[in-house]
Amino acid sequence: ELLKARLAQNLGPISGLAIVAKSKGIFEKNGLDVTVANFTSGKQCLDTVIGGGADIATTAEAPVTAAAMAGQPIAFVAGMEYSDLKTVVTAKAAIKTRADLRDKRIGFTAGTGSEVYTATLLKSAGLTAKDVTLVNLRPQEMLPALAAGSIDAIDTWEPHIANAKKALGEAVAELDTSGTYSETFNIVVMRPYLDANPALIEKFIAALIDAEVWMKAHPDDAITVVADAVGMKRDELAPIWTDYVYRVRLDDRLVEILKTHSAWRLESGNHPPGAVMPDFSKVVVSEPLKKMAPERVTLSWK
Amino acid sequence: MQDGTSAPQRIAVRSSGRNRRPDSARLRRLNILVGALSLPLFVGLWELASRSGAVNMVLFPPPTVVAAAVLEWIRSGQFLVDLTASLYRVTTGFMVGGALGILFGILTGQFPVMSSLLSPLFHILRPIPPIAFVPIVILWFGLSEAGKLFLVVWGVFFTVWLSTHIGVQKVDRGLIRAALMLGTPRRQMLQEIVLLGALPYIVVGLRTAVSISFYTLVAAELAGTFAGIVYRIEIAQQNMQTGQVMGGLAALGLISFIADRLFAVLAERTVWWR
Amino acid sequence: MQDGTSAPQRIAVRSSGRNRRPDSARLRRLNILVGALSLPLFVGLWELASRSGAVNMVLFPPPTVVAAAVLEWIRSGQFLVDLTASLYRVTTGFMVGGALGILFGILTGQFPVMSSLLSPLFHILRPIPPIAFVPIVILWFGLSEAGKLFLVVWGVFFTVWLSTHIGVQKVDRGLIRAALMLGTPRRQMLQEIVLLGALPYIVVGLRTAVSISFYTLVAAELAGTFAGIVYRIEIAQQNMQTGQVMGGLAALGLISFIADRLFAVLAERTVWWR
Amino acid sequence: MSGSRSIVKLALASSPASVDSARKQPAIQVSNLSIVFDTHRGQTVAVDRVSFDVAPGEFVCVVGPSGCGKSTVLNTIAGLEVPYEGDILVEGSPVGGPRPDVGMVFQQPHLFPWKSVRRNIAHGPRMHRKSRKEANAIADDLIAMIGLKRFADAYPNTLSGGMQQRVAIARALANQPRVLLMDEPFGALDAQTRAVMQDNLLELRDRIKATIVFVTHDIDEAILLADRVLIMSAGPGRILREVAVKLPRPRSSTIMVEPSYLSLKKDCLDVIRAEGARAFNQSDSN
Amino acid sequence: MSGSRSIVKLALASSPASVDSARKQPAIQVSNLSIVFDTHRGQTVAVDRVSFDVAPGEFVCVVGPSGCGKSTVLNTIAGLEVPYEGDILVEGSPVGGPRPDVGMVFQQPHLFPWKSVRRNIAHGPRMHRKSRKEANAIADDLIAMIGLKRFADAYPNTLSGGMQQRVAIARALANQPRVLLMDEPFGALDAQTRAVMQDNLLELRDRIKATIVFVTHDIDEAILLADRVLIMSAGPGRILREVAVKLPRPRSSTIMVEPSYLSLKKDCLDVIRAEGARAFNQSDSN
Ligand SMILES: Nc1ncnc2c1ncn2[C@@H]1O[C@H](COP(=O)(O)OP(=O)(O)OP(=O)(O)O)[C@@H](O)[C@H]1O
Ligand SMILES: Nc1ncnc2c1ncn2[C@@H]1O[C@H](COP(=O)(O)OP(=O)(O)OP(=O)(O)O)[C@@H](O)[C@H]1O
Ligand SMILES: [Mg+2]
């Protein structure tokens, strides 16, 4: 008898593990019958889970910190992917280093990791938000804005960076910002759900770990499966495949990112009314993962 | 009732009539020609604009590229699935929203108390873009198809309600008086006089609502879907597959065009006394 | 022309008239009462539903929480900025789109050749949701205010065009014939007879377009904006500031409500002969 | 002057109908009726303290200059014009709105454009819960009466003005109302058709015993049809004269040459002519 | 039978006007005009091979049973009913559409609801590039003529039926058209107002020398006004008789008792009566 679960998933390569687990029958092998609902943002996934429309969400850190600050009883059970955010600049803008960003117009996506990345990037270059013009754009609108000459640089994630380079060719270049900020993609459920269905979550995590193993073993097949699922062409996904780091884990870096993000929220006022720094030791629940693969939990606080 | 694109004045034509306006036949042929050329002309201009190099061809692909993308989409079999899903949502939502809109429009248009009670509320809710309350709809309906329908119904309902409401008040008072003097009871008054008298306005509302239903599809297919034209557009947009994006938009246009045409024909039949 | 919420039949009332329908004054008072209670009732129900615990209070905050958020929003001074930005976009877009819609509606409604040329194109473009081609608009207009206006104009234009087009064909043929026999030249025919004859339909289109303009604001304020009610809603949604989200939606509703009311009054004055 | 006292009955014709009406309950009792319209130019007094009674089964014609308030009075009796001042009793009860036993033929045909001639006429019977078959039978009878058999299935917008008017009359008759208000019903008909319609109307009236108030601008028609003729003054409309017509029935058009007819007609015309001239001047001077 | 040959001229009245018209260019020349309407019930032949001429300055009245095609013929001459079969020449040139020198008073008033009485009447002159002041002066003259001075600023929906009709007449006259087509223009007027309007019309015609085709259902009116009366048959309309009226002008209503008048009227009525009976039966049998 399979356990039934509803997964709200952001349809993109960042959800690669869940995609593989679903399409390769790995959920079933782990005793799960998962119904997948696709969204175009992790924020919607989490909202859906909070509202009771689904049981398990795949989501980036931004919605997690917002929900935690709003006092929602969420449980962060595992990280499953991370990837660096990157910057593409127009050739015309003559931006060679981070410091050249001064006085430039930078496209970012408000409320997402892109915003935190941008803040971190500017700080690392010794700049503040006042030294540049920040323009809020959805990733798919950044390219046309670059092409129209409305902005000089974009801060976003793959595949939009690759798309920009492909679509605009010589007119743009990537700025080296590696290591500045990684956006994480994670598994979040509601606390009451977790308490009621501990076995299900464990099986779910086990399935993701199996998927990770399978992906390592069959990288070519993995690209094909994911590209198919998200509607990309295989040869578009292949070049950026290595940018996605798939690893089911709970580590200090994850918590650090959550804290950085929360701090940014508090600092910038982008938080629910009356929010304080959440106690992430309550939000992050390591038991399920510990039970399935203790070596993947490397949290220093426990 | 005349359909959207026909000539403004209908003239009974007999083959033997010698004294039609001399140029009317020529004019009619010209119109058909112009009508047939309208879309090809537009597509041609688009191709030119796109290939001229003035804009980025990847971001603004020419019709040929779009056609290729659509063909690919159709060949994959996905198109049919998407089309069916979207069509189902639009038609069901349109019918439910339209029926409710007509019903409430007649109620508020005819009964002042109903109008006092509901009109302020409807006027306040009317402009709220469906996309802005997708989270609330998910909260209420979960990820069911009902929630998606609700979003389509939302947009259609208010459009049809408003024009029905106004239409009811524009019903020829002479006809109402005549019906009153013939002892028409209230119920029959609504269905025999008010509904038919307001029909031209209701049709305007319904035809406007055809496009509104496609607007709201964006909200409906944003969340928790697996198929649908707009859903596919959204995905293609994320992946910078602009050919498919444009193809999807063109598909929306064509579906609605056909729907509107069917609708106009239907409307013409409904207004049988013309 | 009667406004949306007034009683269906206007009756001249004189204080000395002894034989009004006996209950008409009481009915009128009842209506005013019901009208005044309509929104408070709705807000009350909302508060109850939200506090009942049946739904998540954070995702579906009660009016009191919303009010607090809006107050905070206003106090920060940001509200005025957002309001101004959105109002500017909506009113400008509405006026430009409305004017173009009326113009083209009269052209296609009156001249078959224009209709053959443009109607198919308009019918195909009409349902395309503005939000779906934001990238293309950015490509064309950059991140300028013009692009945002274009999106609002898009939605308003097609709505007004369609109802004007239909309205022009519904103009009383008797009046057109009378005007023809009086030697009215074509130009004057348009402005003196056709425009005024189609006015009731144009008003329906314009009033529908009021809410459409708010729909399209979502698209317009999605990209490259720094202020605006919908922009703020978007941000608040990201930040789980649901009180502000709802407050923003309520603000949209109220603005449009006021706009519609003003509009109804204006329409009533425009149809001066009634 | 008060409405009821201003009515001067012509000596030569003290109407038995109005004596009757003093004894029996009148079918229509109008006392001191005034109607004022609000317009953007201020108030227009359309009807000024009009009083008259109509006995059950009586046929009263109303004549008067264009714009004097004939239609307004009829609409008010029908219960369509509120508010009004004064009292109107129809069959003893005050008028507050349209009522099923009062029928009306409007000055404009006001046919339902979406119904064929037959269904326009059958509308009333249908509303009175007659079966479709019954209603159609009634309609077909009336269609034969108005001479439009060939057009039974035609829609109103394909009919000529006179044809529409005939349909409107038939539609009102289909309900067999106890009180029938007719506002220039034969205005758009040629002499021949009009004569046929007049005969039909009188015949039907005898059959259903209806009380009829009939507005016309044709004095001959008024005298030919009426038991009593009310002559109204130019707007604001008051009742100038009440002329009882005691000619024997049935009256054929041949009576138009008889002296009693001619003298009646002359009386009426004198009143009208004097008033007409005054009206034209008055409206010009004001 | 072919239209033009079927016209039987009454022996007693060989019209000098029609002799005139043979010499001069006729103002209106209708030959073999047929009009068929398409309806959902099939085709209705409204007018069947009608031919007649109208000489410049002539006043022709058209009478005929309700629904015989009078309005249709007028509309066609006005250039409003296309397509038609046959030939129509107005002042020598074929009719393809409305033309500025042809004026029309429709059977319905068709007033512009958004214009006051004054501006309705001033509309024509304004369209003919007269200044607002000039146009208003013309309008005010006509308003006085139709006795509506008090209502110059009223909107049509506040006018009675007869008042609206008078405005429609004034509106057509304001343009001083060379050819004036009038479709039962006095149908909704009381006898007195109608007489005043008749006088005004004749006076104006003498001044502007217009050619007039005038539809009426009142034989007295036709004989009083016309140089020639066309009597149409029941639909499909054909021209049954053409009666020249050679009574001296100006004709006052007192001529109605003169023998020449009465004999003319009797002739007309005989034709009409025979036809009317036929029409009623025909429409019933079909
Ligand atoms: N809806 C209205 N608003 C304002 N004034 C009106 C309205 N209806 C009628 N009147 C005025 O009331 C007066 C009487 O009008 P009514 O229609 O009763 O005249 P009538 O006697 O029927 O004339 P006719 O013989 O021309 O039909 C007129 O002066 C008219 O202008
Ligand atoms: N638009 C139309 N469509 C179809 N048939 C029509 C139309 N207009 C008129 N007819 C038909 O043409 C015939 C003549 O109509 P017309 O209006 O010319 O009559 P008329 O002589 O003016 O009658 P009346 O004296 O009643 O006004 C009628 O049988 C009528 O049914
Ligand atoms: Mg009247």
Ligand SMILES: [Mg+2]
């Ligand atoms: Mg006619």
